[in-house]
Amino acid sequence: MAKAISHFALLVLTFMLVQLDYSEQLQSSQAQTLVRIQRLLNYPTVLSSWNSSTDFCNTEPTSFLTVVCYEESITQLHIIGNKRAHMLPLNFSMDSFITTIVSLPDLKVLKLVSLGLWGPLPGKLSRLSSLEIVNMSSNFLYGAIPQELSSLTSLQTLILDENMLSGRLPDWLGSLPVLAVLSLRKNLFNGTVPKSFSDLNSLRVLALSHNHFYGEVPDLSGLTYLQELDLEDNALGPQFPKLGNKLVKLVLSKNRFRSGIPAELSSYYQLQRLDLSFNKFVGPFPPSLLSLPSITYLNISENKLTGMLFDNLSCNDGLEVVDLSSNLLSGHLPNCLLSGPKNRVVLYTRNCLTTANENQHPSSFCQNEALAVGILPQRKKSKQVSKAVLVSAIFGGIIGGILLAGLVFLLARRINARKTIKRPQTRLIAENASTGYTSKLLSDARYISQTMKLGALGLPAYRTFSLEEVEEATNNFNTSAFMGEGSQGQMYRGRLKDGSFVAIRCLKMKKSHSTRNFMHHIELISKLRHRHLVSALGHCFECYLDDSSVSRIFLIFEYVPNGTLRSRISEGRARRSLTWTQRIAAAIGVAKGIQFLHTGIVPGVYSNNLKITDILLDQNLVAKISSYNLPLLTENTGKVGHGTVSGSVDPTTSARAQHVDKVDVYDFGLILLEIIVGRPLNSKNEVDTLKDQLQAGIAADRAARLSMVDPAVNKSCLDQSLKTMMEICVRCLHKNPVERPSVEDVLWNLQFATQVQDAWHSQSQSSDGSPISPLQPPRLHHGHRSQK
Ligand SMILES: *[C@@H]1O[C@H](CO)[C@@H](O)[C@H](O)[C@H]1NC(C)=O
Numbered sequence: 106m107a108k109a110i111s112h113f114a115l116l117v118l119t120f121m122l123v124q125l126d127y128s129e130q131l132q133s134s135q136a137q138t139l140v141r142i143q144r145l146l147n148y149p150t151v152l153s154s155w156n157s158s159t160d161f162c163n164t165e166p167t168s169f170l171t172v173v174c175y176e177e178s179i180t181q182l183h184i185i186g187n188k189r190a191h192m193l194p195l196n197f198s199m200d201s202f203i204t205t206i207v208s209l210p211d212l213k214v215l216k217l218v219s220l221g222l223w224g225p226l227p228g229k230l231s232r233l234s235s236l237e238i239v240n241m242s243s244n245f246l247y248g249a250i251p252q253e254l255s256s257l258t259s260l261q262t263l264i265l266d267e268n269m270l271s272g273r274l275p276d277w278l279g280s281l282p283v284l285a286v287l288s289l290r291k292n293l294f295n296g297t298v299p300k301s302f303s304d305l306n307s308l309r310v311l312a313l314s315h316n317h318f319y320g321e322v323p324d325l326s327g328l329t330y331l332q333e334l335d336l337e338d339n340a341l342g343p344q345f346p347k348l349g350n351k352l353v354k355l356v357l358s359k360n361r362f363r364s365g366i367p368a369e370l371s372s373y374y375q376l377q378r379l380d381l382s383f384n385k386f387v388g389p390f391p392p393s394l395l396s397l398p399s400i401t402y403l404n405i406s407e408n409k410l411t412g413m414l415f416d417n418l419s420c421n422d423g424l425e426v427v428d429l430s431s432n433l434l435s436g437h438l439p440n441c442l443l444s445g446p447k448n449r450v451v452l453y454t455r456n457c458l459t460t461a462n463e464n465q466h467p468s469s470f471c472q473n474e475a476l477a478v479g480i481l482p483q484r485k486k487s488k489q490v491s492k493a494v495l496v497s498a499i500f501g502g503i504i505g506g507i508l509l510a511g512l513v514f515l516l517a518r519r520i521n522a523r524k525t526i527k528r529p530q531t532r533l534i535a536e537n538a539s540t541g542y543t544s545k546l547l548s549d550a551r552y553i554s555q556t557m558k559l560g561a562l563g564l565p566a567y568r569t570f571s572l573e574e575v576e577e578a579t580n581n582f583n584t585s586a587f588m589g590e591g592s593q594g595q596m597y598r599g600r601l602k603d604g605s606f607v608a609i610r611c612l613k614m615k616k617s618h619s620t621r622n623f624m625h626h627i628e629l630i631s632k633l634r635h636r637h638l639v640s641a642l643g644h645c646f647e648c649y650l651d652d653s654s655v656s657r658i659f660l661i662f663e664y665v666p667n668g669t670l671r672s673r674i675s676e677g678r679a680r681r682s683l684t685w686t687q688r689i690a691a692a693i694g695v696a697k698g699i700q701f702l703h704t705g706i707v708p709g710v711y712s713n714n715l716k717i718t719d720i721l722l723d724q725n726l727v728a729k730i731s732s733y734n735l736p737l738l739t740e741n742t743g744k745v746g747h748g749t750v751s752g753s754v755d756p757t758t759s760a761r762a763q764h765v766d767k768v769d770v771y772d773f774g775l776i777l778l779e780i781i782v783g784r785p786l787n788s789k790n791e792v793d794t795l796k797d798q799l800q801a802g803i804a805a806d807r808a809a810r811l812s813m814v815d816p817a818v819n820k821s822c823l824d825q826s827l828k829t830m831m832e833i834c835v836r837c838l839h840k841n842p843v844e845r846p847s848v849e850d851v852l853w854n855l856q857f858a859t860q861v862q863d864a865w866h867s868q869s870q871s872s873d874g875s876p877i878s879p880l881q882p883p884r885l886h887h888g889h890r891s892q893k
Pocket residue numbers: 154155156157158159
């Protein structure tokens with residue numbers, strides 16, 4: 106306008122003429138296009154105000170109809186029709202319609218919603234190269250998303266909700282550089298979500314709900330702007346998606362997720378809506394979700410989430426909806442949920458909560474269901490196994506030694522059951538769990554409370570692990586985590602999220618069995634916890650997808666770091682070798698472990714095939730039995746009669762009732778013998794010879810006795826202590842089981858051996874101060890400055 110100052114009048118006139126002329130031309134062509142659109146859309150009521158003389162660029166925009174012009178060219182066109190009322194007539198052509206639309210070349214925003222558009226989405230839409238926002242929801246579009254749209258590099262928002270589009274999502278969607286909103290709800294898409302979505306760095310909203318997507322969700326943790334992820338009602342899973350922590354809305358309901366809930370979720374400080382309902386999520390429900398600072402809607406209903414709730418948990422004040430129904434939660438409903446605002450919705454039926462008497466299961470139900478919970482990768486096509494193999498593959502009354510000895514399962518079902526009885530893919534695993542059966546088991550498993558108290562020492566509660574956790578702990582079963590392999594499976598060392606180490610035994614199931622078949626077994630394992638047993642921390646079932654039968658069982662045990670008892674007696678260099686006092690303490694530990702196995706649970710666990718190499722030492726040199734057997738409750742597996750006995754174990758109940766406890770006492774005698782003489786015993790003959798020598802030594806003099814004991818300890822052991830140990834050892838090794846001492850007798854003698862040794866120590870320490878009892882804290886050396 107500065108130029109216009111000198112020749113004001115002329116210039117103004119010219120300008121106006123040019124402007125009018127220019128405007129008129131464009132306006133007319135684009136106006137004609139709009140009128141054509143009106144015709145092609147069969148004159149919908151929303152466009153009833155349009156006629157050839159309408160000033161399109163200057164009409165007031167409404168929520169149904171908006172035309173925005175920039176320099177007399179249309180940049181935005183919104184036509185929102187009448188709720189998908191009807192399809193356009195048969196002579197409608199989507200192709201000619203889009204041909205008409207693309208003659209509005211500057212369109213940046215195109216919304217054509219609920220207009221009854223039908224037909225495939227034409228690729229020529231890509232000629233609108235400035236398009237930034239497209240919303241063509243609630244029409245009848247079908248077919249795939251055309252490849253040509255990949256050239257729409259300015260596209261920020263693509264919304265095609267409520268159509269009938271199908272096929273797989275193209276990979277190129279992931280390379281649209283500025284895509285921020287992708288919403289394809291309620292279509293017929295299938296296939297997996299493209300991995301390329303991990304690269305959609307601008308993505309804010311991803312809504313793929315109500316389609317037929319399946320498989321794992323790609324890693325979206327790098328999408329720092331992602332705020333809304335809606336995957337409801339697909340077949341996605343089983344792993345929880347990897348996500349960034351900026352999410353505001355996360356909807357995973359009605360899918361096939363079966364993992365645990367990752368701990369990171371508790372750090373999603375912006376999360377307002379969390380819907381995990383109708384999946385098979387397992388493992389503990391993190392109560393911290395209730396107190397997320399932004400949470401208003403939390404729905405975890407219909408999962409298999411476990412854990413205790415407490416009165417005193419805290420909740421976010423803004424919570425409006427909390428739905429915990431149909432899980433395996435126990436404990437008390439938090440007070441903060443009950444005392445919230447009036448309009449707050451709190452649902453919690455079908456759990457095992459005690460505060461709520463309304464429609465709750467007994468707590469045993471949740472316990473048992475929790476034990477039966479599973480996870481599942483795709484089943485690999487298993488080879489057909491010959492029927493003959495199965496009968497011989499059975500160990501009689503023993504289901505197996507856990508840990509190093511392995512765990513053997515009785516698998517006596519028809520081998521072809523899997524083929525003939527095909528169960529639906531989505532069957533809930535726990536449907537099969539018969540509470541009747543397991544409550545019987547519970548009543549069988551009466552525990553001696555005193556022993557239980559001891560056993561509870563310092564271990565986290567037994568729980569179900571998710572496959573995800575197990576994989577993470579072992580770095581996907583990395584070879585560096587591999588510890589060894591026995592006949593019944595591999596052993597891995599793992600590290601849990603909290604930093605603690607675990608030992609994981611992986612047992613591959615050869616036959617098709619539901620988790621129910623293993624429940625009683627798992628139940629027993631979960632109860633066999635004691636200071637002197639390597640105790641199970643939990644388990645994880647891996648199930649086949651198609652029939653939910655168990656493919657592998659992972660048993661997660663405490664990790665006992667300090668080697669085997671043998672390595673500290675007869676293999677260790679002198680420096681690592683246990684002192685006499687430490688040896689007695691280890692023997693006492695083993696005896697207490699045996700006592701617990703025999704009497705801590707009813708029926709007791711006998712014939713444990715104890716070996717010195719299966720006794721592990723923890724960092725405080727506490728001895729723990731790592732291999733023990735579990736009696737199988739025969740009614741659960743059907744035809745057990747085919748089984749034959751492995752090893753020295755007599756499975757018949759009469760034998761068990763009589764002397765089977767003395768089998769462990771004999772094995773304990775062998776351990777004691779090695780503890781005393783300090784070298785491995787290679788044959789039965791050697792054992793018998795040594796036993797006779799000890800027998801003679803007891804009657805002989807001190808020097809004779811000391812000559813038999815391990816040279817590494819013979820200077821520090823008191824004769825009376827040594828003599829007691831020899832006596833009890835010889836008695837344990839008695840040929841006649843009846844003559845062997847009871848475990849209690851053994852324990853009493855060992856404790857006596859300790860006491861005399863200790864008494865001697867406290868006298869002698871004042872003079873030379875050398876041996877230190879292993880059970881006392883090590884003394885600080887004088888003259889050393891602390892490091893920090
Ligand atoms: C076009 O519509 C306007 C009202 O929207 C009306 O006033 C005008 O008469 C119409 N013109 C024609 C040619 O129908």
